[in-house]
Amino acid sequence: MTGILALTLWQPWATLVAEGAKPYEFRHWATPRAYCGRRIAIHAGARKVVRKEILELLVRLNSEAWRTTGLNRDIAIPILEAVAARPKCDNMLLSCIVCTVTLGEPIRDEDLERSLGFAPADSDREEHTNWGWPMLDVRRVEPPVPYKGAQGFWLCEIPADFISPKEQEAV
Numbered sequence: 121m122t123g124i125l126a127l128t129l130w131q132p133w134a135t136l137v138a139e140g141a142k143p144y145e146f147r148h149w150a151t152p153r154a155y156c157g158r159r160i161a162i163h164a165g166a167r168k169v170v171r172k173e174i175l176e177l178l179v180r181l182n183s184e185a186w187r188t189t190g191l192n193r194d195i196a197i198p199i200l201e202a203v204a205a206r207p208k209c210d211n212m213l214l215s216c217i218v219c220t221v222t223l224g225e226p227i228r229d230e231d232l233e234r235s236l237g238f239a240p241a242d243s244d245r246e247e248h249t250n251w252g253w254p255m256l257d258v259r260r261v262e263p264p265v266p267y268k269g270a271q272g273f274w275l276c277e278i279p280a281d282f283i284s285p286k287e288q289e290a291v
Contacts, residue, residue: 121277124220126161128269131212132174132203134164137255138219141195144240144252150226151253152273157224159283161217161261161276163269169209174200190240190252216264220282224254 129137129145136142178200180186181193189196203209232252233239240252265278 122280122283123275124159124161124278124283125155125273126163126217126267126269126276127273128163128165128271130165130167131169131214132177132200134162134218135199135212136191136196137162137221138258138260139195139199140258141192141199142190143192143255144190144227144232145255146190146229146240146250146252148250150251151223155223155273156226157222159220159222159257160273161278162219162221162255163267163276164213164216164218164264165269166215168214169203169212171204171209174204174209178204187236188240213264215269216266217261217276217278218264219261220259220278222256224256227252227254 127145128134133142133145137145177189178197180189181191181197181200186193203212227235229239229250229252259282261278261282265276267276
């Protein structure tokens with residue numbers, strides 16, 4: 121096992137990152153410069169999936185405004201439909217590390233909008249979409265590693281084969 125910075129995301133967002141459907145994490149603050157270009161772990165938080173959020177996201181993904189979700193809908197829709205098919209939406213992993221990513225340089229929302237031609241926002245919490253953090257070189261962690269998690273960036277331990285020796289030195 122080796123140490124790595126981790127970031128907790130609620131479900132379904134953690135799984136959407138792990139599956140390559142969510143290329144940006146949106147936050148109200150820029151990624152610390154020291155973390156850009158580093159591999160971090162993506163942790164699925166303990167918060168249960170909210171059915172209403174899944175259904176609202178599916179409506180957006182199946183509309184003309186699907187691009188504004190910031191998601192790859194070809195990947196996201198089947199995942200979200202499988203979750204919505206369960207009455208309690210209880211088929212998503214919680215409280216575990218699901219993947220690692222290389223954290224890209226943060227992009228201001230207006231710059232992202234200019235480059236993409238639309239304003240992506242993967243939730244209705246507009247106060248959280250000031251910065252897009254690119255989630256690059258996604259690597260699933262199989263099996264997922266159980267963890268309690270925390271807010272902001274925090275340190276966790278995952279199997280060393282998910283991090284290159286160079287990345288291990290940076291921790």
